[in-house]
Amino acid sequence: MTRSIARGLCAAAAVALILSCPIRSGDAGNIPLDQRRSSYELMSPPTRAMQDDDTANPGTLWVLDGEALWQRESGAAGQACAGCHGDAAQSMKGVAARYPAFDASSGRPIDLEQRIVDCRVERQRAPAPARESKELLALTAFVARQSRGMAIEDVAGKDERLRPFLESGRAAFEQRQGQLNLSCANCHDDNWGRSLAGNAVPQGHPTGYPIYRLEWQGMGSLQRRLRNCMIGMRAETYAYGSPEYVDLQLYLAWRARGMPVEAPGVRP
Amino acid sequence: MARALINVPARAKRGEVIAIKTLISHVMESGFRHTSDGVRVARDIITTFDCTYNGVEVFHADLYSAIAANPFITFHTVATESGTLVFKWTGDNGFSATESVTIQVE
Numbered sequence: 001m002t003r004s005i006a007r008g009l010c011a012a013a014a015v016a017l018i019l020s021c022p023i024r025s026g027d028a029g030n031i032p033l034d035q036r037r038s039s040y041e042l043m044s045p046p047t048r049a050m051q052d053d054d055t056a057n058p059g060t061l062w063v064l065d066g067e068a069l070w071q072r073e074s075g076a077a078g079q080a081c082a083g084c085h086g087d088a089a090q091s092m093k094g095v096a097a098r099y100p101a102f103d104a105s106s107g108r109p110i111d112l113e114q115r116i117v118d119c120r121v122e123r124q125r126a127p128a129p130a131r132e133s134k135e136l137l138a139l140t141a142f143v144a145r146q147s148r149g150m151a152i153e154d155v156a157g158k159d160e161r162l163r164p165f166l167e168s169g170r171a172a173f174e175q176r177q178g179q180l181n182l183s184c185a186n187c188h189d190d191n192w193g194r195s196l197a198g199n200a201v202p203q204g205h206p207t208g209y210p211i212y213r214l215e216w217q218g219m220g221s222l223q224r225r226l227r228n229c230m231i232g233m234r235a236e237t238y239a240y241g242s243p244e245y246v247d248l249q250l251y252l253a254w255r256a257r258g259m260p261v262e263a264p265g266v267r268p
Numbered sequence: 269m270a271r272a273l274i275n276v277p278a279r280a281k282r283g284e285v286i287a288i289k290t291l292i293s294h295v296m297e298s299g300f301r302h303t304s305d306g307v308r309v310a311r312d313i314i315t316t317f318d319c320t321y322n323g324v325e326v327f328h329a330d331l332y333s334a335i336a337a338n339p340f341i342t343f344h345t346v347a348t349e350s351g352t353l354v355f356k357w358t359g360d361n362g363f364s365a366t367e368s369v370t371i372q373v374e
Binding site: 050053054055056058060061064065214217218 | 275338340
């Protein structure tokens with residue numbers, strides 16, 4: 001019920017955008033590097049203060065849960081993450097800033113969540129935690145927190161093997177889709193800074209993920225955010241963990257290269 | 269036990285007004301929602317929050333269904349003497365959590 005109302009609102013909002021401000025031409029293209037802005041800068045001062053203060057940022061609750069899981073021996077291997085990786089402040093520093101990364105065993109990029117699931121399954125020999133589960137969000141938030149303030153690396157630019165996936169992510173970003181016939185670029189490249197039913201349209205950078213979103217009253221991954229945007233476009237969403245999302249995430253990371261990691265971010 | 273975060277200055281001057289911030293993990297299930305097959309989800313919220321300063325209550329709040337998950341409660345008090353602040357949350361299904369911090373007043 002609430003869900004269908006929310007969908008209706010998103011759609012209405014998108015329609016309002018089309019009607020009230022004709023979309024700037026689709027070839028406005030990429031945002032110049034020096035004009036890139038995190039959504040953080042569009043947030044109200046109280047929401048920014050909440051993100052900045054670890055004791056007020058609800059994401060910290062997940063980070064602390066992740067830290068406890070990091071230390072806990074588990075799975076058939078009876079190993080803790082810490083047993084192999086030691087102090088996360090050292091071993092995980094900068095890791096989130098270079099994901100999605102190429103994974104040799106699957107021959108394609110995987111995101112940080114998948115990397116953690118792989119260790120859980122293959123190294124700890126434990127059941128795979130579900131996407132968006134409290135456990136996986138907590139571990140991801142804890143690992144990502146170790147990279148806060150570090151610049152997102154240009155992984156796709158450096159690693160040849162990622163090029164085709166980057167291109168497919170770019171194509172997905174620029175492709176019009178869904179019943180509203182919008183592309184991600186229509187909003188995030190061409191109309192950022194304008195307003196959509198009272199909300200500012202951000203540039204759509206992945207810098208804060210996983211985030212605590214006030215509207216969700218909880219933590220969510222970048223894929224959950226992308227799923228929300230696709231529902232707003234009235235497009236068919238992909239299954240969690242699908243390669244289409246990872247390609248988009250790779251393109252978003254490339255587009256945000258050099259911007260600082262904010263995880264865990266707070267968003268309205 | 270539920271995870272809670274408390275932010276109280278470690279030291280303060282006598283008579284100084286200090287800000288206290290608390291955040292606790294809790295679903296705050298309102299009791300008004302239904303699952304997709306129409307079953308009502310039972311209410312599960314924190315109902316009271318209480319702060320004592322060396323045994324004296326300095327702040328009390330009753331919470332209701334309209335409060336969002338993971339309640340963040342912030343308030344002020346006057347630093348009167350060195351000692352301990354105790355925070356207690358209680359709620360549905362026997363929920364109870366307690367945290368304490370010390371403060372140095374000079």
